[in-house]
Amino acid sequence: MSRRSTIAEVAKRAGVSPAAVSRWLNGGITLPTKTADRIREAVRILDYRPNAQARRLSRGRAEAIGIVVPDIANPFFALIAGEAERVAVEAGYDLVIWSSRNRIERELACFERLASGFIDGLMLITNHEDDGRLADQVTRHKGRVVIVDEDVRDAAAPRFFVENFAGGRTATELLIDLGHRRIAHIGGPVGVMSAIERASGWLSAMHDAGIDPPDRFHVFTEYEVEPATKAAEALFEISPRPTAIFAGSDAIALGVMIQARGRGVSIPNDLSLVGFDGLPIIELLGPALTSVAQPIDALGRFAAERLIAMIEGGPFEADTLRLPVRLVQSASVAPPSAKAA
């Protein structure tokens, strides 16, 4: 409540100049024990804490990084953010977080924070196709941005992705190996890299098995439960119904499960289901969801570490790191029932 004390007051009380206090506090100087003790005591008595803005202004660094995610309440992003926070704090940075709700205006607002020096760097996670404005901003702030999980085309920044194509293939191959032929795919939005890659993996595995799925076996939706629930309807109305669905994310798989439950379609008896993400919760679903697990922690950790390294003068390179995925098989898949097949 009471006015904060300043370095000048501390200096006065300790009988030295502000410069001495500052240099001693920041470890840039050693002083005789007597003097140091006086400063220490003055700091203690006045409960002195350097003003953050003044320090950051003077230093020219914010000692904070930002992360923008489509929705912080989504566990996938929360996990990444949690890991980023851990890395940031360890390196002496604070983490500012923004939920973009997938609106590009809100994402652009985060770049304003970067431009104004409020943060030193930004981890960017989008979930939609860029119209060029994001790429422009990323490039403008070269060396202070990393792109995570989803691409921003033609942007000059390091990228941290997973093996989407391989994941899509692996998921589909599992279903094929179980004996399925009518395997549908419900994936993320048109034009979004991860969605394209996962769908390609699905299609590639299908073709390799000599299967050419009809167009209506490929449904596009958002990476969120509600839209996915709606979008899944179409797949349940195809006759004969697909015997298996590869969902482009766990959230989408949840939508499929809701739809199935509502229609009395039993998983895995009537329908096999595979998701993508490998969220911790899925092993407890009814039934436990088979999913292509991403190394979510590593994604957040590597991206944050790289961002901080760049900020602190490390080399800039617009390379792409592709982390491997891992199929985790659970109760949501089974061979197609005799009836369905």
Add this chain to the structure above:
Amino acid sequence: MSRRSTIAEVAKRAGVSPAAVSRWLNGGITLPTKTADRIREAVRILDYRPNAQARRLSRGRAEAIGIVVPDIANPFFALIAGEAERVAVEAGYDLVIWSSRNRIERELACFERLASGFIDGLMLITNHEDDGRLADQVTRHKGRVVIVDEDVRDAAAPRFFVENFAGGRTATELLIDLGHRRIAHIGGPVGVMSAIERASGWLSAMHDAGIDPPDRFHVFTEYEVEPATKAAEALFEISPRPTAIFAGSDAIALGVMIQARGRGVSIPNDLSLVGFDGLPIIELLGPALTSVAQPIDALGRFAAERLIAMIEGGPFEADTLRLPVRLVQSASVAPPSAKAA
């Protein structure tokens, strides 16, 4: 990349003083169209953005609030944080987030940020008993802190809680009404308010039904899945086993489900289970979890709104808001089986 331009450069280019630029940009002045146009043009050409630290230093406000939670990857806290972020951004603040991992040192570090002026206010969510240090800090920063979800005893701050006692009673009453008598409770840590209140609700409902549960029917654990899974073991080894468990949080209920699954105990056939929190995911669990739903969004929203109101000069009052809970009944509860009863 290139050096940021300053207000002085803009002023020079526009042929006015820095003061004019600042006052015009901040809306404190109206200028003739000609002059305004020159400034606007200079801002555009130089791509000028006021330096955030300088502005905040000069203004004496950080225009940022902080939130400290035990674990941002936990959906419960992520939901609160998401709502806080929404409120903050609407009010023109940024949100800085810290995961304390329930370590008091990390919580105290957040108060340093408050003391240093890096943030204007703090939303505090703890999950452990305070040794007095937190209360001390909260009181020291009177008017800039709100306490959410879990109490910090003797701290001078507004509080935002839910009706834990009523929730515990309601959950237990449901189980009693279904015919259960051997109802155990596995709740949060000793000494933590929400855990005490929920357990009291359970005990109160039991006593009202003329049941006096043995001590071993009350197990203490953390509000997290892993510890709860371990702690639940004890309940499964009681003979005869409880026919129902009221878990102090959804995370704890998940632990019970894992334990039950591992032992081949069927929910709800062999064991009824009720959680607390009402996380969105629980309706998709196998089986869908009955739970006492908290108004999580409202908790985050009200707390953030109040914090900002206080920061901006609103009145201080160390009152406690108690939000109502709502029982959401799903497949995880049933009457006790004849065998078990």
Add this chain to the structure above:
DNA sequence: TGACGGTAGTAAACCGTTTTAGTAAAGGCC
């Protein structure tokens, strides 16, 4: 004795805004 080097600091510039207090010029009114 005077040059040299180390110790213990300090003065002042600087970081980039906002804001207060004030001024010069123009316009209106009698």
Add this chain to the structure above:
DNA sequence: GGCCTTTACTAAAACGGTTTACTACCGTCA
């Protein structure tokens, strides 16, 4: 023409640190 008000600004002082360049003093050594 003189007085008052408004308009259109500006100078300079904060805000609270950090950092660079410099000094005064002391001891040592040739």
